[in-house]
Amino acid sequence: QDEPNLSSDSDKKVILLPCKNPPSRERVNLWLEAKKQYECLQKCR
Amino acid sequence: MTTLTRQDLNFGQVVADILCEFLEVAIHLILYVREVYPSGIFQKRKKYNVPVQMSCHPELNQYIQDTLHCVKPLIEKNDAEKVVVVIMDKEHHPVERFVFEISQPPLLSISSDTLLSHVEQLLRAFILKISVCDAVLNNNPPGCSFTVLVHTRDAATRNMEKVQVIKDFPWIVADEQEVHMQEPRLIPLKTMTSDIVKMQLYVEERAQKT
Numbered sequence: 001q002d003e004p005n006l007s008s009d010s011d012k013k014v015i016l017l018p019c020k021n022p023p024s025r026e027r028v029n030l031w032l033e034a035k036k037q038y039e040c041l042q043k044c045r
Numbered sequence: 046m047t048t049l050t051r052q053d054l055n056f057g058q059v060v061a062d063i064l065c066e067f068l069e070v071a072i073h074l075i076l077y078v079r080e081v082y083p084s085g086i087f088q089k090r091k092k093y094n095v096p097v098q099m100s101c102h103p104e105l106n107q108y109i110q111d112t113l114h115c116v117k118p119l120i121e122k123n124d125a126e127k128v129v130v131v132i133m134d135k136e137h138h139p140v141e142r143f144v145f146e147i148s149q150p151p152l153l154s155i156s157s158d159t160l161l162s163h164v165e166q167l168l169r170a171f172i173l174k175i176s177v178c179d180a181v182l183n184n185n186p187p188g189c190s191f192t193v194l195v196h197t198r199d200a201a202t203r204n205m206e207k208v209q210v211i212k213d214f215p216w217i218v219a220d221e222q223e224v225h226m227q228e229p230r231l232i233p234l235k236t237m238t239s240d241i242v243k244m245q246l247y248v249e250e251r252a253q254k255t
Contacts, residue, residue: 012199013126015224017192018115019215022108024190025082031102032085 057121093169124201
């Protein structure tokens with residue numbers, strides 16, 4: 001029986017992606033709203 | 046004038062630094078142009094002597110930086126065949142893929158002056174193409190998100206293990222849902238050939254986005 005070809009196994013093409021997700025649009029919207037409010041408060045002072 | 050050779054210890058690093066800096070700008074610009082995030086988080090900056098839009102959202106910026114930190118060791122060793130920015134719909138199915146196909150030609154020597162000025166000029170053209178690509182793409186459905194895929198070889202993944210731990214930013218093998226796209230339309234955007242890197246950028250767009 002043929003032995004498994006380890007070199008071709010390690011040369012196998014793979015596609016990787018980060019396990020973590022980027023911030024959601026909703027989360028970014030909340031941050032943007034808070035930023036606007038903060039900037040507004042700074043101007044009003 | 047400094048002359049670098051492929052054998053120089055830091056040659057791969059120089060190429061990886063240049064490409065990762067470019068990919069960072071490109072990812073920000075893609076997210077802006079394709080309206081993945083609200084335009085309010087983007088600010089106009091100047092990169093490669095042209096105006097670009099860069100996010101000022103700390104978490105998003107950190108995410109993009111961590112992603113590229115992990116990709117960098119692969120580029121350094123010429124092991125990143127493709128870096129792909131994928132825009133996904135609400136169901137996490139890809140609607141658009143911005144594919145950066147990278148290869149580093151064999152090289153004997155090059156002057157660092159030639160390298161910097163010429164490559165910067167070529168990368169500028171990519172940035173300009175990305176900034177107008179919405180003219181040739183259909184609108185994306187609301188609620189899209191994004192991810193970055195890297196095409197490499199199994200053996201090469203060892204090179205990015207250390208940085209994944211340091212950054213606490215683990216990577217996994219993509220499954221079929223994240224990779225497969227039905228009947229993609231291919232839109233070539235730009236190709237460059239320089240002494241240090243060959244790169245082509247094209248977009249794969251899903252025929253039916255909604």
